Amino acid sequence: MIRSLKHCLAPAKLNLFLHVNGRRADGYHLLQTVFQLLDYGDSLDFDTRDDGVIHRVSEVSGVPAESDLIVRAAKLLQIAAAQKHGKHPLGADITIKKNLPMGGGLGGGSSDAATTLMALNHLWKTGFDRAELMAIGLRLGADVPFFIFGQNAFAEGIGETLQPVETADRWYVVIEPGVQIATSLIFSSEELTRTTKLVKMADFSGHQDYFGKNDLQIVATRLFPAVAAVIHWLQQYGDARMTGSGACVFCAFEREEQASKVLQLVPKCWKVWKAKGISSHPLKDLL
Ligand SMILES: C[C@@](CO)(OP(=O)(O)O)[C@H](O)COP(=O)(O)OP(=O)(O)OC[C@H]1O[C@@H](n2ccc(N)nc2=O)[C@H](O)[C@@H]1O
Ligand SMILES: Nc1ncnc2c1ncn2[C@@H]1O[C@H](COP(=O)(O)OP(=O)(O)O)[C@@H](O)[C@H]1O
Secondary structure: OOEEEEEEEEEEEEEEEEEEEOOOOOOEEEEEEEEEEEEEEEEEEEEEEEEEEEEEEOOOOOOOOHHHHHHHHHHHHHHHHHHHHHHOEEEEEEEEEEEOOOOOOOOHHHHHHHHHHHHHHHHHOOOOOOOHHHHHHHHOOOOHHHHHHOEEEEEEEOEEEEEEOOOOEEEEEEEEEEOOOHHHHHEEEEEEEOOOOOOOHHHHHHHEEEEEEOOOHHHHHHHHHHHHHHHHHOOOOOOOEEEOOOOOOEEEOHHHHHHHHHHHHHOOOOOOEEEEEEEEEEEEEEE
């Protein structure tokens, strides 16, 4: 029996565009977005335990273990497995190397949760299929189902209605402005435009490099001048925009050398990295 899975990537995502089309009665917003997976992210190790305990081995600054999405994902899977099969005794030691900034709009916490659900479903042999695991993931956050879906996607609803989409091969420069943005702060703003007209997936596929906008960007840049400064700087080199509810800002390049050149020019006050877009999640075939 396999007891461990090591060096599992929890990839970052970018929102290549993000339109807010309305608001549901429960306050959640109706969106249209394209999610792009990157070859850069957090790294997680899983070792199963026989005593049912879920133990986060590493410290994550500012996130107590019981509220960590990794621990919450593992516990939710235990409960779902107990409902499906009767009592489920397995637990896990989970080690995480956090590379993604929190409140960065890169989906770090959601991706950690998705990787946890996929890895432990495999190790514990709990036997949930992709759709079942996505439904469990949605209880943890609107972005989690996308990572379990495992491929670049055109998303609607609150982000959980997904269709696979082909995206162009691109290298991305991602700059971290050094501020942490709470998603709920941006969505609750009075200034947020919630009336962008619906688009079709084919509209994106035709002109993807310059398609659409991020409706959350105006709100985030007003509240966080550091984000505005990064966008202003990176726009010298292309159509720089914010991902998700911020704070990170990205720009796409056709060739790696172009991205590397820009990387070297970025002012030292900002953390920056480059990543390649990937077409599928490295753990996709576990399901
Ligand atoms: C904006 C997006 C775009 O991909 O990503 P991030 O920038 O957070 O990574 C997502 O929609 C975020 O997904 P996620 O980060 O999982 O959000 P959740 O934890 O479910 O929700 C956080 C809060 O954001 C608001 N929220 C989230 C999603 C949505 N469609 N409408 C909302 O109004 C709600 O106020 C909710 O309480
Ligand atoms: N494993 C985790 N990694 C990151 N953040 C987590 C994790 N578990 C819980 N959180 C909480 O989720 C919040 C959002 O983090 P994250 O998903 O990285 O940002 P974003 O939604 O902007 O992409 C953090 O500020 C933190 O309080």
